[in-house]
Amino acid sequence: MGKNIEKISVKTKVDFYNAECTVTDPSYIYFDTCKIKAVNRTYKYFTMTAKFPRRQPLYNISMTFALLRRANGYKPFLYNFTIDCCRYMKKRNNPVINYFHSWFEKYSTINRTCPYGPQDEVVDKLPVSHINRMTTEILPVPQGQYVFHTMSSDFFQKNYGPIIPPDQKPRQIDNLGECNG
Incomplete structure (x- = not known):
């Protein structure tokens, strides 16, 4: 009456198929490089170079992050929020x-306080295996197809006009850095 009990383990894996960096206003930012490179069958990495063509430094940068999951089209999943990057x-x-x-912090120049620009901001050779570890071991996500979408802007000025120097007080914006969902 001995029963053989087998242990089954299920592991998830994150893989990247495409990286797309699009620009809505090239006078604010443009991308020199945006690619996923497959070195071999087991090692891929992401590289991105963003350029700020303006000569003045940026003190007021907002960033929107959204994780979208495919389900009859891509729908917001778990996170969709906007932050004040300089304050963060x-x-x-x-x-x-x-x-x-x-x-991406260890693989990037995006790791200091404001101002940003006119130098290049780079994410250099970010291994897909690192993202895989972050999304399967640190904070597991359910199986599915996802899009990670980001968008940045200078949120204090319309049309990226004059920059507010750090010694002047910008107008207050509510709920920066809060999750909206």
């Missing part, structure tokens, strides 16, 4: 943003 980089007190920032 000073305090780094938002655990959700800390998690997403940890995806």
Whole structure:
């Protein structure tokens, strides 16, 4: 009456098929490089070079992050929020943003406080295996097809007009750094 009990383990894996960096206003930012390179069957990496063509530094950068899951088209899943990047980089007190920032922080020049520009901002050879570890071991996500969407802008000025220097007080915007969903 001995029963053989077998242990079954299920593992998830994240893989990238495409990287697309699109620009809505090339006078604000454009991408020199945006690619996923497959070195061999087991090693891929992502590289991106963003350029800020303006000669003045940027002090007021907002960033929108959205994780979309495919289900009859891509729908928002779990995260969809906008942050004040300059405030976050000073305090780094938002655990959700800390998690997403940890995806690329070690492989990037996007790891300091404002101002940003006119130098290049680079994510260099970010291994897909690192993202795989972050999304399967650190904070597991359910099986499915996903799109990670980001968008940045200078949110204090319409049409990227004059920049507010750090010694002037910008107008207040509510709920920066909060999750809206």
